[in-house]
Amino acid sequence: MMRGSAITASGLCKRFGETTVLEGVDLEVEAGTVLALLGPNGAGKTTVVRILSTLIPADRGTASVEGHDVAADPGGVRKLIGVTGQFSAVDALLTGEENLNLIADLRHLPKAAGRARVAELLTRFELTDAARRPASTYSGGMRRRLDLAMTLVGSPAVIFLDEPTTGLDPRSRRTMWENIRGLAASGVTIFLTTQYLDEADQLANRIAVLDRGRIVAEGTPEQLKRRIPGGHVRLQFASEAALACAAGLIEDGSRGDQDLTLQVPGEGDVASLRHLLDQLDDAGVEVEQISIHTPDLDDVFFAVTGHAVAGDWSASGDEVPAS
């Protein structure tokens, strides 16, 4: 079901002094869907969010949200959006409830409706018990939930989430994912940035990969994952003889003679792993070590850009996808 584009950006460029951050970013987010902008630190993700949310102007290029141009009609954009930045945007001296009431008043919600909405959000984000405590006493996860609740006070049609789970412990991360899924199910358009492939995979309808200020790949998670070499199982042997024997048994394995390893393509599921080990066991080949490698952001990056995320690929040499 097409509802048209909620966010469009074309040719966005941005420089800060000598540093070029964006070099012509084109994006399109269909209304009611989740787009994940995936990229490493310094790729320019936050800059894209800031331009789209009217915080900073682009040097070149145009962008609009629900038909309102971010440069010509920032007021129109601001009425429709909610932004949860990478850095906590809560007032630490105010309580959770006061923070939410502040936003309700600034959104010009009628008093009773505003207070009802605040109570509802406190319940939904499990902050009712902490509602009357200053936000400075909140844990990282609670603060992030309050932050998201503040973004939702005015029921925005388009939500920007800049790295919503960075720095959260695994449990808080799961909770945040649940919250974002709930939002997506309610028909809100979500523009999400993340450094984690699994997060983008879990939450997004489409993923755009941002690298050095350019979109280098765009598609559904499935389309993108098809471009990744995939996972492999890495077997380490004690001797060259054992490696040679194993390589003879497993035909699609790729040999690493220097470090006595064999990389076998596969997702590393229990059945195929058992089969693999049984084969070696039957032949009497002893495996010294075994490790399973599942594809991550590094692989996506390598696959679509041909270079590594951090620029120092050798540091994780054994993670290089088999060529």
Added chain:
Amino acid sequence: MTALAYAVSDSATLLRRNLRRLRRYPSLTLMLIGLPVVFLLLFVYVFGGQLSHGLGGGLADGHAGRAGYLNYVVPGILVITIAAAVQGTAIVVAMDMSGGIIDRLRTMAISRSAVLSGHVIASLIQTLVGLAVVLGVALALGFRPTAGPLGWLATIGVLTLFALALIWLAIALGLAAKSIETASNTPMFLTLLPFLGSGFVPTTTMPEGLRQFAAYQPFTPVNETVRGLLTGTPIGSSAITAVAWSLAIAVAAWAWARWLYARRQPNA
């Protein structure tokens, strides 16, 4: 609602927030009001006896002796109260700008001027409370103003106008500061300026260069006007100069603050 009604309602909302923050951070207000009270006690009880002797003829009628010096120095202390209070304004604004909340406000459809006017009104309230406390202490110590109701009204008017000017200046300094530490230092010269004027000793006792500076700097006419209104010393052209200085500083600082706020980059 019209745009103006929204601007007023947003400013009121942010004013409530700022006053709430000041209540949660009482040590700042206590320190800012405590400073002029300490100056008052220091100048009246430590320096007052000697100063009033030495200045003898330099002081106007009714300003001799320790009690007389109290009458002489209170206007200067009131002006210093404003200078000290706006130091807090710069700190509060810088604190606000360094937090993520300001970026949230900037992505919301709220009146552009509301964030700054919320700070101005909160600071003005804080400053007026400070002035009332300092004046209360002065009266308890024996300060005896001769002003009638009109004189009091005019005093409040002059002090409020000057406070607004310095508050806008402090807001601009707070916005311009790269850190909260810088913001707490840059407005310090404002606390020093009253000493280089007619607040504590008559400018006639100063060396030539300093006297020139004292005569032409903004605190002196404000001081002279308030002293005249409260204790009946001659005002002359000071009133007009005081109002002119206040308006000039207010307008220039207002324009600077708005420009700084508009071109502010989000927090890194």
